[in-house]
Amino acid sequence: AQSVTQPDIHITVSEGASLELRCNYSYGATPYLFWYVQSPGQGLQLLLKYFSGDTLVQGIKGFEAEFKRSQSSFNLRKPSVHWSDAAEYFCAVGEGSGTYKYIFGTGTRLKVLA
Amino acid sequence: DAMVIQNPRYQVTQFGKPVTLSCSQTLNHNVMYWYQQKSSQAPKLLFHYYDKDFNNEADTPDNFQSRRPNTSFCFLDIRSPGLGDAAMYLCATTPGTGRNQPQHFGDGTRLSIL
Numbered sequence: 689a690q691s692v693t694q695p696d697i698h699i700t701v702s703e704g705a706s707l708e709l710r711c712n713y714s715y716g717a718t719p720y721l722f723w724y725v726q727s728p729g730q731g732l733q734l735l736l737k738y739f740s741g742d743t744l745v746q747g748i749k750g751f752e753a754e755f756k757r758s759q760s761s762f763n764l765r766k767p768s769v770h771w772s773d774a775a776e777y778f779c780a781v782g783e784g785s786g787t788y789k790y791i792f793g794t795g796t797r798l799k800v801l802a
Numbered sequence: 803d804a805m806v807i808q809n810p811r812y813q814v815t816q817f818g819k820p821v822t823l824s825c826s827q828t829l830n831h832n833v834m835y836w837y838q839q840k841s842s843q844a845p846k847l848l849f850h851y852y853d854k855d856f857n858n859e860a861d862t863p864d865n866f867q868s869r870r871p872n873t874s875f876c877f878l879d880i881r882s883p884g885l886g887d888a889a890m891y892l893c894a895t896t897p898g899t900g901r902n903q904p905q906h907f908g909d910g911t912r913l914s915i916l
Contacts, residue, residue, distance in 0.1 A: 720902045731806075731892055731907035732845070739902045778844060788900065792844035 690715050692781050694793035701769050702801045709764040709796050711779035720782035721762045722790070723753055727775045735777075738762060749773070774800045805829070806908035808893050814914045815883055823878040823911045825893030834876040835905065836868060837892040845892055851876060852898075880913075888915045 693712045701707055713719055720739050724732040736747025743755040753764045762779060776797050780790040806827045815821040825834065833852050837845035849858045851870045865887070867879045880887055890912050894905040 722904055724907075729910075729912070731808075731909040732894075732905075733907070734904050737902075737904055776842075782902065788896075788903075789847055789850075790845075790905065794844050795842070797842070 690781070690783055690791055692779055692791050692793040694777075694779055694796050696796045697794070698797050698799065700799040700801060703771050704768050707764075707766045707769045707773070707798070709777050709779075709798070711762045711764065711793055712760050713762065713779075713781050713791075714760065715781050715783065715791075719762075721753075721755065722780045722782065723747065723751070723762075723764050724778045724780065725749075725775045726778065726795075732778065735764070769798075769800055771800045771802060774798055806893055806895055806906050808891075808908035808911050810911060811909065812912050812914070814916060816916050817885065818882045821880050821883055821913065823880075823891050823913070825876045825878070825908055826874050827893075827895045827906075828874070829895055829897075829906060830873060831895035831906070832873075832898045833896045834870060835894040835896075836866075836876070836878050837894065838887075839890040839892055839910070841889075848878070883913070883915050885915050888913055 691714045722737045723735040726732050735751050736745050738745045738755045745753050751766050755762050776795045778795045779793040782788050809824045835850040836848045839845040848862045870876045890910045892910045893908045896903045896905045
């Protein structure tokens with residue numbers, strides 16, 4: 689079955705520390721992968737996406753993600769976290785044919801300590 | 803800036819009293835989605851339109867309906883809201899078919915039921 693797993697429900701890091709949020713997917717075909725961020729009371733904002741090509745993808749706000757087919761992973765990273773990065777992060781895979789849909793992971797809530 | 807706008811941001815209604823949530827977009831996208839998101843959960847797709855073609859998810863309650871009078875606007879109607887319908891409702895758009903097209907989200911409407 690197609691699925692997206694974000695193993696960490698909550699992560700706490702200190703401001704200035706590095707960050708890695710994990711995402712594992714199960715998908716039969718080539719996955720189209722997305723990371724979104726959701727600040728409290730807001731909608732989802734696209735951070736980055738992967739379709740093909742270079743497996744290291746750069747996004748907005750200093751985030752990057754690396755696609756590893758052998759590990760079925762698409763982990764999100766940031767070298768130095770800012771307090772404003774505190775939010776919920778969702779990994780998603782685009783699936784289906786025709787009008788497509790997302791399979792979302794359950795999300796990881798990031799807390800940043802000053 | 804082209805965007806997805808949801809009104810109102812906060813909506814309070816009474817148990818059983820019909821309510822309508824609104825979404826408009828200036829992106830001229832063909833596809834519009836409605837999601838329900840409960841606290842600390844991933845968004846759950848309710849239905850989507852490709853142009854005027856309506857696509858209902860199998861597990862969307864009959865209590866939820868939608869209208870799309872034109873490309874720019876889409877409405878979510880909840881006929882008889884129950885306490886379990888209290889949630890954030892997100893509208894999203896995408897240009898058309900294809901798994902590689904990211905969805906653009908509005909800031910959501912938070913619905914409370916008294």
